[in-house]
Amino acid sequence: MNKSDHILIVDDDEEIRQLLSDYLQSAGYRTWVAADGKAMRDMLDKVQIDLIVLDLMMPGEDGLSLCRDLRTRSDIPVIMLTARGSPLDRIVGLEVGADDYMPKPFEPRELVARIKVVLKRARSYPLQAARNAPGFIRFAEWRLDTQARQLQRGDEPVITLGSSDYLVLRTLIDHANRALTRDYLLNNVYSKESLPFDRSIDVCISRLRQHLEPDPRHPTVIRTVRNTGYMLTADVVIEE
Numbered sequence: 001m002n003k004s005d006h007i008l009i010v011d012d013d014e015e016i017r018q019l020l021s022d023y024l025q026s027a028g029y030r031t032w033v034a035a036d037g038k039a040m041r042d043m044l045d046k047v048q049i050d051l052i053v054l055d056l057m058m059p060g061e062d063g064l065s066l067c068r069d070l071r072t073r074s075d076i077p078v079i080m081l082t083a084r085g086s087p088l089d090r091i092v093g094l095e096v097g098a099d100d101y102m103p104k105p106f107e108p109r110e111l112v113a114r115i116k117v118v119l120k121r122a123r124s125y126p127l128q129a130a131r132n133a134p135g136f137i138r139f140a141e142w143r144l145d146t147q148a149r150q151l152q153r154g155d156e157p158v159i160t161l162g163s164s165d166y167l168v169l170r171t172l173i174d175h176a177n178r179a180l181t182r183d184y185l186l187n188n189v190y191s192k193e194s195l196p197f198d199r200s201i202d203v204c205i206s207r208l209r210q211h212l213e214p215d216p217r218h219p220t221v222i223r224t225v226r227n228t229g230y231m232l233t234a235d236v237v238i239e240e
Helices: 014-026 037-046 063-071 087-095 108-132 163-174 182-190 200-212
Strands: 006-010 030-034 051-055 078-082 100-103 136-139 142-145 150-152 222-225 229-232 236-239
Touching (some): 006 037, 014 108, 030 037, 051 063, 051 108, 063 078, 078 108, 108 163, 142 163, 163 182, 163 200, 200 222, 200 229
Parallel strands (some): 006 030, 006 051
Antiparallel strands (some): 136 236
């Protein structure tokens, strides 16, 4: 863990904010707190935050809205907390760009462990890729900026990818026109083995298709290969 890691806790419950702040500080992190979306944005304008612990159920702008908005302009890792722990709630949280999801109540030690994993995952591949990767990659009608992790098609608005989505897309690009298994993607992106009902990769693919495909229900760029996994079906051009 980097001792300078700054964690922003966003929760409307003052007691929870203080408890999490105290515990994370005892674990060696620097912590900041915000009670709502406005306070979160103000803090992000003032402090370089490394990870956000974001409560889902808040009055006004809830965690889903805040995470969705954050993903349009930043790839800061997000761990979402909620008292609603059904699989559907978890999937929705991941689909709007959260990097991990924890149901309440939870063991604080588990939160610290997940923070370490998410930060390591967010930093490992992009930093390594930045040394060797080209600045831009073209595929289909898209142009990928590998430094900023941004997608653009023509004059359309730029799309900033979250860390997991970028890693999945980059892995597919690096193996274009080859079918990759879910286990391979899971191991390369999350550095973990596949578990029953683990839909992390499927959720990432779903988000990418929303960006890339004219009709996500009938994908032509990222295709599902039956009994195998996924394949990027496009010619790749590297711009030096």
